[in-house]
Amino acid sequence: MDNAPCPRAAGMRGIAWFVVLLAAGGVLGGAACNDHDAGGSHHATADVVAATDPAAPLAGPLTADDAQRLVELKDTSIGHLENGVVGASRDDSIDAAVDGFARLVDLLPRERLPLQNLAIARLLLLNNPRSGPGSAAQAREAAQRLLDFDPQSATAHWIAANVELVPNYRDPAGVSDEARGKAIVLLRRATQLEPDNAVVWYALYEGMFWRQDTKPSDEAKTALGRAYAANPRNIWLLTAWLEVQAKCEDPAVVDTLVAARQILTPIAADAAKRFKADINQFVSQAIEATHRGDWATVQSTTRKILVVARPYEIAKGDAARIVVHPLEYVLREFSREFHDAHPRPEPRWNADTRVTMAMAEDSLPVLAGVEDLRVMDVDLDGLPDLLVLQPGRLVLLTQSQTGERWTETASLVVPAGMRGILAADLDRDFRKIRRTRVHEGDAEAELAASNDTAADPSACHFADPDIVLFGDAGAMVVRNDTRAGAGGPSLVAVANAEMQKLTGVSAGVLVDVEHDSDLDIVLSSQQGITIWGALGKLEYGDISSRSQLPPVDVPVTTMVAVDWDRDADIDIVVAEPTGKAVGLLENLRHTEFCWTPFDAAFQNLSNPSCVALVEADGNVSWDLLSAGGNGVQLLLTATPRSGVVNHVRTERADPQARSGILAWDFDNDGYRDAAAWGTSGLAVYRGAPKGQLVPANIQVDGLAGPIRIVRSADIDRDGDQDLLVATADRLFALVNQGGTGNNWVSLYPVGLSDNRNRCNHHAIGSLAELRSGGWYQAQVVDAPTVHFGLGTDELAEQVRVVWTSGLSQNLVNARGNTAICEPMILKSSCPYVYTMAGDAFHFFSDCLWAAPLGLQTADGGIAPSRSWEYLRIGGERLTPSDGSYWIQLTEELWEAAYFDKVQLLAVDHPADVEIYSNEKVGPADIADFKIHTVRHRRFPRAATDQRGTDLRPKLQRCDGDFAKPFEQRIRQGLTPEHYIELDLGELHNPRQVTLFLTGWIYPTDSSLNVAFHQDPEVDGPRMPSVWVPDVDGQWKETIAHMGYPGGKTKTIAVDLSNAFLASDYRVRIKTTAEIYWDEVFFTVDEPPADLHQVSLPLQSADLFYRGFSGPLPVQENAPRMVDHAVVTRASAWPPMAGRFTRYGPVHELLQEEDDQLAVLGAGDAMTLRFAVPDAPVPHGWKRDFILHSVGWDKDGDPNTMLGQNSEPLPFGAMRSYPFGPDESPPDSAAYREYLWRYQTRQQNPQAFWRHLVLPPEPVGP
Structure with a gap:
């Protein structure tokens, strides 16, 4: 274990945004803290307070209202700017930013913010291929105005240089020599202004290293050397x-x-x-x-x-x-002089909701010395229960009816000194329990009207929560045995000798470290921070050695798990009172974390006893509440792009020292509030617009003296959040009276409970977002229920859950004052193929199934990848339109697709002959290109599964009525061993027997395979093999790898000619993979038929952003299909880093196998037009097609090797991916030219992360 901070750059963030890098290449326990826990960074350091021209005063006298309107215009314009250019229909967003900042330039000519942000907005517009020819001149003018305002600014020179370096999409050269020369002059000046800045020196190096150069010039080398010396x-x-x-x-x-x-x-x-x-x-x-x-x-x-x-x-x-985005230089505040002259006004929002917190007398037994507590449904009866930790014992308190007294139901003796509780389902013990009738009028039991997702909360979760305890005596796992009819739950300690060796454990959090759907445990103790990976059956192993962690001698008191930097993996915010370990455990994926202390910009967070996560100002960036010796503070941030978090400002709500804090919304107004506590008692703070926090001064009856623990939950199920408060002597329930004056929604996110295992059952670590009345809210799921206030709005326009697997799921127009049970939907993989018939595109299938990149397998290896593929397309699915054949390839999932060559073969043949490709997923030697011809189909005289079920009615025609030859799945893609047995009848010494099977496979992915690898009781799927009887009637395997249909419905051909061992022609297709079969037939000694094959010229290929097709109704046991005519343009997946191919013509990239790839990301589409042959189809013949592609597909799954990035690009000569140190991509002048001309586009992270704050996208063709 290395306890040193990870290497990090220092100095000004920025420069070289448009320069192409020619590269070789879930959560619980951190929301509140306990009283006994009290007593150079990853983040950008860009300026957030603008400087003014010191020689000139502010323009004109402004009234307070004038100043407020200018602030509002500034904030609105920044919002438009951060929404960015995310597609053709979003241009108005950044245009609105340009208009707003231009107005501010006119109104406040002595302020830097309007000038700098206008220049950035103009720069961003330039990167859109649809920008007009005058955009470059407007961007140069804006950049020059900023330079004139501050000629000593390196940032201003960087913006101006990047204006020159934006590729001209109308010019094959991309950037002219003249523009490049101007940029180099500007960057040279930037290095003179900030000679110790690694960023500007690297930008100068990249600007000088021309793509045709085999090595850099002396000046370019010097620039890179200075960049390295600076960092x-x-x-x-x-x-x-x-x-x-x-x-x-x-x-x-x-x-x-x-x-x-x-x-x-x-x-x-x-x-x-x-x-x-x-x-x-x-x-x-x-x-x-x-x-x-x-x-x-x-x-x-x-x-x-x-x-x-x-x-x-x-x-x-x-x-x-060192290669940053212009948004990192967005200024967010006017100058100090402006704010000194025009102080921020008091919040203007409706704070009239009158709330009191009334003591619920006699609702709880007298419990002294409470160390920690959790509120959740432990026995799955739909009612909130309490887990209470006292010295030496863990107690479960339950109710028989809503609002009745809690009584002790179960308890467990635990080692002395245990001080903290974590709880969630840890063992996947799915079960249904009786439902308890709740009081009439219980709001959370109402059904919502939208999307069939609302339910009685008791119907939502099917797995009971288990428990982790920690404290002076180490840590221990407690299994919750909840069985219907067994007299209630029981608590059973689970031995873990290694975990019990820890001492002085001061903090813990549950988090899906590997994004493999299992919750892991992270603990802080006298031995330092340790990471415990789930191994199954509540067993955990220490995997800390894979990470770089904080110093061992610092007792961390708070850990909050969250995707802090919006890069689709879960990080951990760490804090403790001395300030020695306040920062971030950044998730590098594959069970590796990197310790990064917060930098000086976050110094106001230097000594917190406790921090809590909050989205306070609706700007799609996580903020932090802190309590400690400095009182209560709210630290506000901005996240201009994935991986970058900037400090904006810190609000001090209360100077009184506090030891604990939590976020809640006690008045349901939609602004997150806070409750803080300590030796001086309990204090409540009201959240306000723009991220302000003010004392609420609500009445708290009957509570005085030091407070140890506070937890919030809707304990009486009336729709507002109550408090449970522990003092040294007893536990109190404070019931919220008045919070229901506003509307609300409670969300119960449910990870799949049908053994698909894509997310932990309680969805811990997932992101829950909501928009109502134009206001954006977000929370990390850290408990089974997520509560949002709606204010006076009667519905939430949109609710979104981004699950820990990366899948996002939306619910539209959720009715207020309801509980919503949101079960997780599924994701699949591989690019889609649409074919045009009747002048309209229709979904055909998916492709590149044999070519995964970085796919981890269940045995701990990497799946092999075969780049070539031949898919049969029936003639009825592809007909001429406007004199051409049209095919569209789309990427609609969380992936990157790489196409090196696409070819269409027309195959003419007699009308009484069918043709089939030899394509299947499996070793290359069983899928060599071949066209099978079929004139005489034969059907098995018997077809059964291992249960004896007659499958012939489902297997005799290709009709979408699929046979499911297994009873249940173990996990997604994995089933118990099963087979289909086919009796081919009496055959007389056949020379050639070919079996044709039509079906589809439900796949696993890297995360599932990692989980299989870690589970000693579960093997990964075994793909189909062929078994036949020998002369003694014993079944023997004769083909170990017969191949399988890749993805959605396809037909494979299996050569059985050498498979039989006797004159018994029965065949078993045996597997543990989740495969569904639609049709089976075979041929015997089929003579070859005449075929005419011709390769059709590719006339054009255009790459563009299209969006995502809407789903069609799913038939039983059938794959999910989509409707090309229904398109949603909004981004559906977290962004992948790296470069993608620029939009526009890509015809020349697809002609030959030359490693010059068309690279597509989620939402992209490529329309291909092929010539129709001059010769007509002969009379009595018909035409089918073979789509030949060469390429690869990389899943964005968190456990795919290098799956978070489109780079490094694959290449034909590589032996594996990731490729080894003895392999590298081409480095020719032609390849560098390709990278410079085509690989210039990046996905805009704002399109996904800011989805709920963007205007609604149209749905349509």
């Missing part, structure tokens, strides 16, 4: 500098190599396992080669170091610190 711990700079020094035969590379050995230590062990690459050995080899002057070896070895290091998240994070 020598940045892995991206380190590897770039090593490569350049080697190319330039610089003996000083030895010093860089010596430094690299230490800097690359965090990834060396994993690289040895993942790539079979010894980084330390590479370093030694390169040093030795340098000393003997063997520069060819130095160059090849440093290249290996680069290839191995750059795919890691830590390296890509370092890249993001």
